[in-house]
Amino acid sequence: MSTDKTAAVIVIGNEVLSGKVDESNATFLIRELRELGVTLKSVHVIPDEMETIAETVARASSKFDWVFTTGGIGPTHDDMTVPAIARGFGLELVVHPELNALLLRHCGDSPNEHLQRMARVPAGSELVWAEGLTFPVLVVRNVYVFPGDPKILRRKFLAIRGRFRSAPFTLRRIFTTCDEGELAALMEETESSRRGVQIGSYPVYDNPEYKVQITIESKDPAQADEAFEQLCSRIPAASIVRVA
Structure with missing residues (x-):
């Protein structure tokens, strides 16, 4: 095991930059990563803009062992984190059969067009399951994609935190x-x-x-x-x- 794993946290959302929502996800991740022995190299807070997300994620992915994004993964028009990550890596968006089946079970046999967007992920993405999770964590290469809701983010991160354990400080x-x-x-x-x-x-x-x-x-x-x-x-x- 490497003694020094590095990471970046990318907080995505106009609501954070405009002060509509108090940001707490970065603080939580900073503390958790330090406790796990991960060296956090940077924290970014960026708007819901396709190119900004794509460039920021791709750059961080090339420099650090892990990247953690928060926000922008719902069904609305401003939830563009997943397609932006696909663009940043030059990957096609595809319907993931397992996610699609989950959405069908969760939303009924005919989810609307906006909900169906949530089944589209960058080609080659991994779904990480852990005990207690209703929906998996989406992983694109070395990028872990988390929701912006603090309670859900914490539950998901804590469920898989063992993946990120490094030599302690x-x-x-x-x-x-x-x-x-x-x-x-x-x-x-x-x-x-x-x-x-x-x-x-x-x-x-x-x-x-x-x-x-x-x-x-x-x-x-x-x-x-x-x-x-x-x-x-x-x-x-x-x-x-x-x-x-």
């Missing part, structure tokens, strides 16, 4: 009363001396207990621990409130 934390400026040179020096280690600092202005939280992350637990010990040994002991 090791995270260590230091909480200190030092000012961020006092720590900048030390953090830079420590990060540059430890391969694959990322060090971040996050000032807090309304907490009387500490001023800065330092995070040390790495796929290599030994490197993370060594960087943590290096920082702890050089930050004044009296200023370290706690560690984790």
Whole structure:
């Protein structure tokens, strides 16, 4: 198993960009992917525009291991994610027999034209089933296509999340009363001396207990621990409130 899988999240919908809907899907996916050990490289929020979706998905697919799209897969005129993905990959839209049968069972023997659109997918698409799902997750190459409804997205993602497990991140934390400026040179020096280690600092202005939280992350637990010990040994002991 590769130690570092990468991903992009693409949120699709005019309703998000116009402020009509509060976006929560990206936040959920960011947290889940981090917990799974996946390195998220980018998050895009784009409109319901055929060319924009096609170009954004195709570009992300070529750069990262996995792409997760949310939104734009219903029966209405502005649900164009699936045909746009087909265009981006240069694939023909075809009626998927299994999806078509599902729609017939779900909607009766004669679903209307708009519902029938939902059975048309890019040629070669995969349907991923898991326990508890009424409809499968559509996968086009390395692109996982999710609905925009947060409850349905979460249920579907959690049902198949095991597919995306990668080597986990090791995270260590230091909480200190030092000012961020006092720590900048030390953090830079420590990060540059430890391969694959990322060090971040996050000032807090309304907490009387500490001023800065330092995070040390790495796929290599030994490197993370060594960087943590290096920082702890050089930050004044009296200023370290706690560690984790």
